[in-house]
Amino acid sequence: MNITLEQAQTAIAAAKAKAIKIKTLMNIAVVDSGTNLVAFAHMDEAWLGSIDISQKKARTARYFNMPTGEIGKLSQPGGSLYNIEHSNGGLITFPGGVVIKNAAGQIIGAIGVSGDAVENDHKVAQAGAEAVK
Amino acid sequence: MNITLEQAQTAIAAAKAKAIKIKTLMNIAVVDSGTNLVAFAHMDEAWLGSIDISQKKARTARYFNMPTGEIGKLSQPGGSLYNIEHSNGGLITFPGGVVIKNAAGQIIGAIGVSGDAVENDHKVAQAGAEAVK
Amino acid sequence: MNITLEQAQTAIAAAKAKAIKIKTLMNIAVVDSGTNLVAFAHMDEAWLGSIDISQKKARTARYFNMPTGEIGKLSQPGGSLYNIEHSNGGLITFPGGVVIKNAAGQIIGAIGVSGDAVENDHKVAQAGAEAVK
Amino acid sequence: MNITLEQAQTAIAAAKAKAIKIKTLMNIAVVDSGTNLVAFAHMDEAWLGSIDISQKKARTARYFNMPTGEIGKLSQPGGSLYNIEHSNGGLITFPGGVVIKNAAGQIIGAIGVSGDAVENDHKVAQAGAEAVK
Numbered sequence: 001m002n003i004t005l006e007q008a009q010t011a012i013a014a015a016k017a018k019a020i021k022i023k024t025l026m027n028i029a030v031v032d033s034g035t036n037l038v039a040f041a042h043m044d045e046a047w048l049g050s051i052d053i054s055q056k057k058a059r060t061a062r063y064f065n066m067p068t069g070e071i072g073k074l075s076q077p078g079g080s081l082y083n084i085e086h087s088n089g090g091l092i093t094f095p096g097g098v099v100i101k102n103a104a105g106q107i108i109g110a111i112g113v114s115g116d117a118v119e120n121d122h123k124v125a126q127a128g129a130e131a132v133k
Numbered sequence: 134m135n136i137t138l139e140q141a142q143t144a145i146a147a148a149k150a151k152a153i154k155i156k157t158l159m160n161i162a163v164v165d166s167g168t169n170l171v172a173f174a175h176m177d178e179a180w181l182g183s184i185d186i187s188q189k190k191a192r193t194a195r196y197f198n199m200p201t202g203e204i205g206k207l208s209q210p211g212g213s214l215y216n217i218e219h220s221n222g223g224l225i226t227f228p229g230g231v232v233i234k235n236a237a238g239q240i241i242g243a244i245g246v247s248g249d250a251v252e253n254d255h256k257v258a259q260a261g262a263e264a265v266k
Numbered sequence: 267m268n269i270t271l272e273q274a275q276t277a278i279a280a281a282k283a284k285a286i287k288i289k290t291l292m293n294i295a296v297v298d299s300g301t302n303l304v305a306f307a308h309m310d311e312a313w314l315g316s317i318d319i320s321q322k323k324a325r326t327a328r329y330f331n332m333p334t335g336e337i338g339k340l341s342q343p344g345g346s347l348y349n350i351e352h353s354n355g356g357l358i359t360f361p362g363g364v365v366i367k368n369a370a371g372q373i374i375g376a377i378g379v380s381g382d383a384v385e386n387d388h389k390v391a392q393a394g395a396e397a398v399k
Numbered sequence: 400m401n402i403t404l405e406q407a408q409t410a411i412a413a414a415k416a417k418a419i420k421i422k423t424l425m426n427i428a429v430v431d432s433g434t435n436l437v438a439f440a441h442m443d444e445a446w447l448g449s450i451d452i453s454q455k456k457a458r459t460a461r462y463f464n465m466p467t468g469e470i471g472k473l474s475q476p477g478g479s480l481y482n483i484e485h486s487n488g489g490l491i492t493f494p495g496g497v498v499i500k501n502a503a504g505q506i507i508g509a510i511g512v513s514g515d516a517v518e519n520d521h522k523v524a525q526a527g528a529e530a531v532k
Contacts, residue, residue: 092350
């Protein structure tokens with residue numbers, strides 16, 4: 001099962017609405033179940049460095065089917081996945097990437113958000129993912 | 134002058150409408166005047182390999198302020214720009230990328246389209262660029 | 267708004283003058299608001315490895331609109347942006363990169379300096395940025 | 400023997416003066432005898448894609464101690480250096496890169512110019528190289 005463009009654009013619209021609500025500027029990326037980019041939006045004046053980070057967060061979440069922040073807990077010095085960020089052309093393992101599921105609970109893609117403190121990135125990603133049914 | 138997200142989404146919507154009209158499936162990317170990605174859309178079932186190509190076309194058009202196909206005429210064996218594609222992390226020099234201008238005629242970004250014969254890619258890109266004022 | 271070559275060369279001249287004053291040898295890079303390289307200078311006998319680092323510092327500062335050292339505080343093990351350096355083709359997050367603003371306070375680019383202890387890198391970058399009006 | 404920053408800046412100033420004289424906009428890069436970047440200038444509104452190309456031309460000229468266009472004659476389909484552009488992180492083998500010699504005739508670096516038709520790129524590079532003694 002794969003996310004559609006319509007679903008991806010719904011997720012981006014919901015994420016953007018959340019970003020506006022909490023008064024921040026975000027980059028928002030949605031990938032499909034094969035980690036390929038489906039849709040992307042860079043809010044005006046959002047950080048340019050987060051264009052890449054939002055896409056890497058989305059892919060990282062789908063690569064391992066968990067929120068990016070969970071992987072970051074394991075990739076610390078001494079951790080079991082230390083420096084896993086070197087794989088796959090670069091992972092981002094702090095919060096802001098989450099998988100997207102359909103109504104049946106199947107993973108159909110992932111969303112990555114970057115542009116502010118990671119707690120806000122995560123909240124905005126969550127809002128995007130929840131808008132997809 | 135830089136394209137806004139609203140303008141980029143207008144370009145993508147117009148390009149997508151054109152793609153539907155000519156019965157094809159496209160990947161559509163819009164970059165700003167600094168070649169940073171602003172918005173992207175992958176139509177359902179469009180070629181996956183064109184996700185990257187559409188982005189490279191958009192950047193290539195802005196890199197040299199001309200339609201990508203014009204560069205391709207010069208980069209052929211024996212041509213004055215032979216193998217220019219090796220620069221900038223990879224250029225795409227066949228048709229499908231064009232600059233986007235504002236009403237005042239200033240270049241504010243570029244659009245790249247990939248997913249079909251290059252003549253169709255170019256037509257769809259053109260439709261997207263013309264929708265921005 | 268984008269930095270001009272004249273402004274970039276003014277920044278480099280001021281940074282170089284500061285480097286001479288504090289008796290050190292620096293690499294100095296200036297990027298525009300889209301993170302594209304505008305001007306660069308490698309002082310004779312300065313570290314060769316810092317040619318790349320100075321450019322990455324300039325881009326990193328503009329990517330997130332803050333001094334590079336601020337990002338480095340957050341990217342440590344256990345920090346909220348741990349291993350962010352894996353994004354954007356490689357970031358440099360220790361001091362030496364700062365944004366450049368025009369007289370109106372708008373960000374028009376960034377300067378990155380590398381070649382000595384990071385405190386000196388930062389001082390020299392600051393001197394370069396302040397020379398632009 | 401290695402080019403100094405002062406010599407590199409002299410080359411860039413002479414190349415820029417030539418570009419202004421023939422009414423064009425150029426990117427100008429100077430590398431040392433080890434192919435490391437010494438100085439760079441992007442003229443306002445010059446092609447962004449030529450920032451990378453000018454640097455690759457300078458390195459290519461020094462890699463093989465000949466004008467870049469000479470290599471391009473040999474890298475054509477069927478030629479003895481077919482597709483040599485794949486090496487060294489990407490070569491540019493059309494005109495616009497030439498070595499820089501000191502008064503004693505020793506190669507001390509190279510200059511690469513990009514921004515217009517390759518004949519003009521070469522002329523501007525030549526003007527830059529000849530300004531160094």
